Amino acid sequence: MNDYDAVVIGAGNAGLTAAATLQRAGIRTLLVERHNVPGGCATSFRRGRFEFEVALHQLSxxxxxxxxFSLRALFEGLGVADELEFVQEHDLYRAVVPGVVDVTLPADWSGAADALxxxxxxxxxxxxxxxxxIRDVTFWQIAAMRGLPAEQIDPVLFQQGLxxxxxxxxxxxxDEGLKCALGTYWCYVGQPPSRLRFQDLAxxxxxxxxxKPWHVRGxxxxxxxxxxxxxxxxxGEARFxxxxxxxxxxxxxxxxxxxxxxxEVSAGDVVSNASLPLTYGMLDAGTVPAAVRDDLATRRIGVSGFVLHMGLDATPAELGFTTSTTFVNVDTDDDRTFASMRSLEPARGIxxxxxxxxxxxxxxxxxxxVSLMTLQYADAWDKVAPADYARTKFAYAETLLDLVEHIAPGIRDAIEEVDVATPLTMARYLGHPGGAIYGYDQDATESWLFxxxxxxxxxxxxxxxxxWAGIGGFQPTLEAGTRVARRLLRSKAA
Ligand SMILES: Cc1cc2nc3c(=O)[nH]c(=O)nc-3n(C[C@H](O)[C@H](O)[C@H](O)COP(=O)(O)OP(=O)(O)OC[C@H]3O[C@@H](n4cnc5c(N)ncnc54)[C@H](O)[C@@H]3O)c2cc1C
Structure with missing residues (x-):
């Protein structure tokens, strides 16, 4: 008899929901995590009298x-819905390009239209x-993802989605300002509007x-x-x-x-929440099918992030914050901003x-x-000499502070605690190549269609x-773990 029925590698969102779903269905499961806390990206850490959220900006x-919507049922299915308190954000976001755009969109269709x-x-x-x-393309995209035959899908999806x-x-x-205000969520996917499929932004x-956007208390x-x-x-048993x-x-x-x-731990099934390069790299080379090797060779390691976590000795109102989420960009040239993510030139958007x-x-x-985040690929950071690393990251952090000063002038004076994470920090804590936070580059070639x-x-x-095996982000990965576990359970029952 095997030591366990299943081993789950990694306690990120998908690893956790997969492990809990399997164990609750009677599959004896071992969860193995290289870090000392569960969550992967979904964690927090303490500095002084503050606790800092690592990753979650807005839960969908x-x-x-x-x-x-679906996550409520997921949490109920895992028996944790009553333990969690969700906090609703009433605004979608404030979009700011100094001198060009300053608009706050409420999180409802007509309020957002009024504000625009x-x-x-x-x-x-x-x-x-x-x-x-947006509503039409999303409706038909979800229908297609759920397997509705192509001939029953409204042509709007094929005409506009890709x-x-x-x-x-x-x-x-x-109006370039209006386009910028409507497209600013591109950074949640990591591809600028010229490369992002409309169906993803939709x-x-x-x-x-x-x-609605949500936070989690705690x-x-x-x-x-x-x-x-x-x-x-x-x-279930877990090893950290x-x-x-x-x-x-x-x-x-x-x-x-x-x-x-x-x-060595024996088990008939292994669910990996680690990156694909790492997962396939953990197999004997001869075991990795040519189809997989060919596929991996065509994919691009995705974007990571640079984050400034701050504990400020002032209230949001005193600092000038009016919304939970604000995007500040130096201009409306998103392609230039995207190109800058491979360099250490001052941050162009936060x-x-x-x-x-x-x-x-x-x-x-x-x-x-408060956290300030800009997307960045690891390339530029890989080239920084170890002796220059601390100086470089604090100098780069100043450029994020320069941007936030547009909406919170004088914020530097209120900083009590600060911690800076670069793509190398993400790589170290997650074990992912390039410290990628959404897996592979989420461009058109990564679509569920292909x-x-x-x-x-x-x-x-x-x-x-x-x-790494699907779509990045909180909701998609929480759902992916449950989906994969259920598929495994169905295959056992068959
Ligand atoms: C700073 C930041 C901001 C973000 N903002 C948002 C946001 O606002 N909204 C949103 O939706 N998404 C956001 N994301 C992205 C989102 O958090 C991630 O896409 C998602 O959490 C990834 O979940 P995952 O299940 O793929 O696992 P991951 O979180 O990637 O975790 C994988 C786990 O596997 C473990 N592991 C790896 N290798 C091994 C091994 N060999 N053995 C054991 N364990 C191993 C790692 O230690 C890690 O715990 C953000 C991410 C970051 C870092």
């Missing part, structure tokens, strides 16, 4: 009372047409406008800890500070794993999260927890769950 997928009309008069009917297109966001925005609007905007760590609790309560080093196979089929302390507008409970009374790593590992007993 919860929905509101009377219109619950007030900021860019004369565009209301165009905005409404654009919003209708066009670039830039082309669709250009069709609707003349899905993102739809998710937040229809089902941060994403509270969510990760609750899901781990569900797994342990069901009898332990990495899986090899995935063991016999006659091409998975038979277990070897841990970094040399211990996402500002003010976690005490809708308080998540981390900052002491009278203080505020690839399905999650369904086809080509190695019996190996299952992939998480950002």
């Amino acid at each position: 997928g919860l929905g509101v009372e009377g219109q619950a 009309e007030a900021a860019f008069p004369g565009n209301r009917s165009r905005v409404e047409r654009f919003f209708q297109l 066009r670039s966001l830039k082309d669709v925005l250009d069709d609707h609007f003349d 899905l993102t905007l739809f998710a937040y406008l229809e089902f 941060g994403s760590q509270a969510m990760s800890t609750a899901i781990l609790g569900s797994f342990l309560k069901a009898g 500070n332990t990495a899986v080093e090899r995935i063991l196979t016999r006659r091409g089929k998975v038979v277990g794993v070897r841990l970094d302390d040399g211990q 996402c500002v999260s003010s976690y005490d507008i809708a308080p998540i409970g981390f900052a002491p009374t009278g203080a505020t927890h 690839r399905n790593s999650e369904r086809q590992t080509h190695v019996p007993g190996l299952h992939l769950a998480g950002s």
Whole structure:
């Protein structure tokens, strides 16, 4: 008899939901995580009297009372819904390009249209047409993802879905500021409007406008800890500070794993939440099918991030924050901003999260927890000499502070605690190549239409769950783990 029925490698969102789903269905599961806490990206850490959220800016997928969406059912299914307190953000975001754009969009369709009309008069009917297109493309995209035959899908999906966001925005609007304000969520996918498929932006905007953006009280760590609790309560076993080093196979089929302390654990199924390069690299070279090698060779390691976590000795109002989420860009040239993500030139765009507008409970009374984030590839950081690293990262951090000064002048004077994470920090904590936070570059070639790593590992007993095998982000990875576990359970029952 095997030591376990299944081993899950990695306790990120997808690893946690996969492990909990399996164990709760009676599959004896070992969860192995190289870090000392559960969550992967979905964690927090303490500095002084502050706790800092690592990754979550806006949680999608919860929905509101009377219109619950998929994550509520997922948390209920894992028995953790009552342990978690969700905090709703009422604004979608504030978009700022100094001297060009300053508009706050409420998180509802008509409020957002009103705000855009007030900021860019004369565009209301165009905005409404654009919003209708978002709803139509998203509706039919979801139907297609759920397997509706192509002949029953409305042609709008095929005509508009794979066009670039830039082309669709250009069709609707003349004002560059308005296009920038509507397209600013591109950084949540990591591809600029000229490379981003319209259907991806449509899905993102739809998710937040229809089902609202949320935070979790206690941060994403509270969510990760609750899901781990569900797994342990069901009898699962977890090992932290332990990495899986090899995935063991016999006659091409998975038979277990070897841990970094040399211990071999037998199991008929392995679910990997680690990156694809690492996962396939843990197999004997001869076991990796040519189809997989060819596929991996065509993919591009995705973007990482540079984050400034700050504990500020002032309230959000004193600092000038009016919304939880603000995007500040130096100009509307998103292609230039995207190109700059491979260099150390001053940050050209930041996402500002003010976690005490809708308080998540981390900052002491009278203080505020704020993070500034810009996307960056690891390339530029790989070239920094170790002796120059600290100086370089603090100098780069100053450029993010320069940008946030546009909406919170004098913020530097209120800094009490600060911590800086570069793409190398992400790589170290996650173990992912390039410190990539959404897996592979989420460009058109990664669409669910063209690839399905999650369904086809080509190695019996190996299952992939998480950002590298599908779509990055919180909602997609939480759902991926559950989906992969359910598929595994169905295959056992068959
Ligand atoms: C700073 C930042 C901001 C972000 N902002 C947002 C946001 O606002 N909204 C959003 O939706 N998404 C956001 N993301 C992205 C999102 O957090 C991730 O896409 C998602 O959490 C990835 O989940 P995952 O299941 O793929 O696992 P990951 O979080 O990537 O975790 C993988 C886990 O596997 C472990 N592991 C790897 N190798 C091994 C091994 N050999 N043995 C054992 N364990 C191993 C790692 O230690 C890690 O814990 C952000 C990410 C970051 C870092």
